[in-house]
Every structure is written in C-alpha cells, then in structure tokens.
Amino acid sequence: MKKYWFIFSIYWQEGLSRRASFLMERFRALVVLISFYYFWSALLKHRTSFAGYDRSQMLTYVLGMNVLRSLVFATRTEEIAGEINHGRLSGYLLKPVNFMLYTFSRDLSEKSINLVSSIIEVIGLILIFHVDLKCPHDLQTWMLFLTACAGATWLYFILSFMTGCWGFWTSEAWGPRFLLELFLEFTAGAFFPLDVLPRMAQQIISSFPSPYMIFFPLQIFLGKINSHQILDGFLIQLFWLLAISGMARVVWVQGMKNYSSAGS
C-alpha cells in the first residue's frame, strides 16, 4: 500500500502545482454554487417550504452538493483514454503497480484537494450569507452518510474508469464521455434535489446508478429518509458497485486483449 500512498502524495503535489487549472475548476464550482444558492433563496423567499424542503434543508442541500461534487466527481480518469491511445499505458504495465489502484490513488489526490477547497468555500459562504445549516445530531447518521459517500466515490470512479477504457477501441472517447458526465451530473442530483422532479421522472432516474452518488448521501445527511429507505439505498448502491466493478473488469480484460502500442 506504501507505493499507492506515494502515488497519492506525488499527484497531490502535482495538483497543487497546476494552480491555474485548479483555481479555474474551483471558480467554476463556486459559480454553480452561487447561482443555485440565489435560485433557491429566491424561490423560498416568501414561503416556508418548497417540495418538502424548508429553507434550511434546501440551502444545506445546495452547499452539501458542492462538497459532494468535489469528492465524487473530481477525477483524472479522462486521462486514461489518452494514455491508451498514445501508448503510455505500456509504461504503467511494466511497473509493479495495479493500474486501477494507481488511477484510484491519482483520483484520490484530485478529490482530496478539491474536497478541502470546497469545504473552505462552503464555510466562507455560510459566514457571508449566514446560512442556517441543517446537520445531523447523532453519530450514527454521520457514519451512514460517510459510508454512502465512500460508496458514491468508488461508484463514480469505477464508472469513469470503465469509460476511460473506451480508449482501447476508439480515439474518440471524449465526446461520449462529455455526454455521460452531463447525464450523470443531472441524474445524480448534482444541481438540484431529484425529488423536485415529477414522480415519473424520479422513478426513471432511480433505475440508474447516479442517484446513489449525490442525492442518496444527502438524503441521509438531511434525515429525509427512514431506516428502511436507507437500508434499501445501501443495497442498491452495493448492487451497482458490484455490477459496474464486474463490467469494468470485463472491459479491462477485453481491452487488454485488444491493446497494442506499436511505435510508442
């Protein structure tokens, strides 16, 4: 495990050295946060609740969404397709590392930098806008929330790792990936709570793995679902984790059979 810690450490330093890109990414997240903060504030200005959320719950969702986006969706797996296409994957295959764990360590460094930054941003906004945050009071809810976050992080990583493996078959993985990321963000609840949507849309979206990336952990955090719903949520999240991990394994094995790096 020591080597993966070193990989994490190296990419952490590299991430901090790419200041312009990092600041741009955080600026983008902050703009999304501010725009939705004002949007929900305007909607809840003259009413006590909206779609089952009071002002405090909705603004907690918006701030929590910013933190979870940074944890779950921060990734460098988009580099995988390029590494395959340009033959750089061969370099990793010759090293005594598991490529998936290598990319996960690289992702964790990206996620941790973004997570720290997003927490600072959220604290800043709480102080500026005097947001009344709705936090769980018991340790059990915090543990459940953190477990759901861990599941969500791995779920997104394994899905994006698998899409990075498209590089084994095409050099045009960017467009489909852009589409998938947009779809995941919207259906994960990364812009708004999914239960503001019509029931039919909620039912359709719940058949995808994405709601278990942002919406489900935040529902636990806000105490909006009971113990049965939490258990069901964890079972479905586990199902998707196993299913997508299995699919990723198959895609990787098939991709390796297809891989050649002539001339690299």
Add this chain to the structure above:
Amino acid sequence: MKYLRIWKRLAVMSFMVQVESFISSFGYLLGKLVRIGFFLFFLFSIFKHTDALVGYTLPEVALFFLTFNIVDIVAQLFFRGIYGIRSMIREGDFDYFLIQPANVLFRVAFQTVDFLDVITILPVLAVTLYVMRHIAGAAGQPAAPTLRWFLYGLLALNGLVIAFAIHIVVAALAVLTQEMENTIWIYRDLMTLGRFPSDIYDSPMRAILTFVVPVAVMVSFPAKAFLGKLAAGWLLQAFFMSMTSLAFSLWFWRFATRRYTSVSS
C-alpha cells in the same frame, strides 16, 4: 466579399476536422442538447410546485434561459478561435497571420468555426420562438407589439457585441502575456449566472452583474425588453455599455499587437 470567402474556407476546414472525428463530435452535440433539455425540464418541474419565480411565470423564466443559450452559443459559434489564441501564439500561427493580407483579429476569431453550435442553435431558436409566441398569446396579444420583437433582437445583438468585446480583451491579454487563456473560461463560467433572471440576485450581486461583468445586460435585458419590463433608461445604458466596451477592446487589441514581438517560430 474577401472576408466572406476566408470565413467560408475556414468553416469548411473546421467542418472536415469535426466530421473526421464523428463519434466524438456526435457525443458533444448530444451532450449540449441534453444539457439544454435537462435544464428546461428542471424549470418545468420547479413550476409544478410554484406559480412564479421572482414574479416570472414558467415561459418567462424559460425565455431568460433560452436567451442565455442563444447569446452564449452564437458567441461561441463566431468567436471560437479566441479559445485557441495561446497555442496560435506559441506555435507561430499568429506570426503567420500578421503577415497575411487580412485583418488579424478576424483571422484569430474565425480560425475555428464550431459546426456543433450551428446544429445546437437551430432547436434553441425554434423553442425560443415557440416560447415567445406563447408569452405573447398569454398576454392576450396574438402578436406582441413589433417593437418588443425588435428590441429583443436588438438587445440580443447588443449582448453579442459585449461578448465580442470581452473575447477581444481576452485575446489581447493573451498576446501581451502569452498566458491568460483561462480568462475566457472565467467569462464562460460567469455567463452561466445569466441562466436565471437577474432579479433572483440581491442588490450588490445584481449591480456586479449589470455594471462589472455585464451578464445581465447581455442576457436578461433582451428577455426583459420582450416582456415589457425594461425601462427606457436601461436601453440607453445597454447600448452605451456595448459601444464603450467595443471601443475599449479594439483600442486594447491594437495596444497589445503593437507590443507583440513574437515568441515562437
């Protein structure tokens, strides 16, 4: 005519590049359309729980969102080349443009023509037209006064002039510093604040979006003019801002290019 011929040639070259990577281009195109579709669906869903957002109905809020998309997409369509200014300078293309018998700014701005935006803008325009006719119909006017349609078009054009001015300033900064290419993304991110009516923002934020980063002038003003909610004073203000920003940006571009001493080739 000369510039039309140059634009056509550059557009054909861009089109060939995009067609060559068909899967990727198709993914991007679908992604852009899905994003717009999802946001419209989100607004539709929100209005299942409420009748108004800061006094605006669903079609009115949709008009703000669609106007944001029109200004944003058309600006990308025409000024896409600015996004690659740094690599043009680094790789020597900019030096090459300087010795060509064509306006350098024109050459830089139109170096890339994104045909995905051409395809994206068509459904957006169609939905906008439908929404505008719906708004006019709901107001008891089968056809809104011609003046409002005219003002909408004029202010959207005015928004594009401001967008053009911002793109020129970004290009000039890149020429001066050979860096700052990220500045254009700051503009793009700030533009997204115009997705919703500017009235949702409180007074200091609204003032920033009107006078400092004039997203509200570019996006909210055309929609407000169509809805008959824009005072005449703001009209003058909008035209004054676009003219002064354009004049400043052109001056700054000349200032930057005069100091350019080549960094590549």
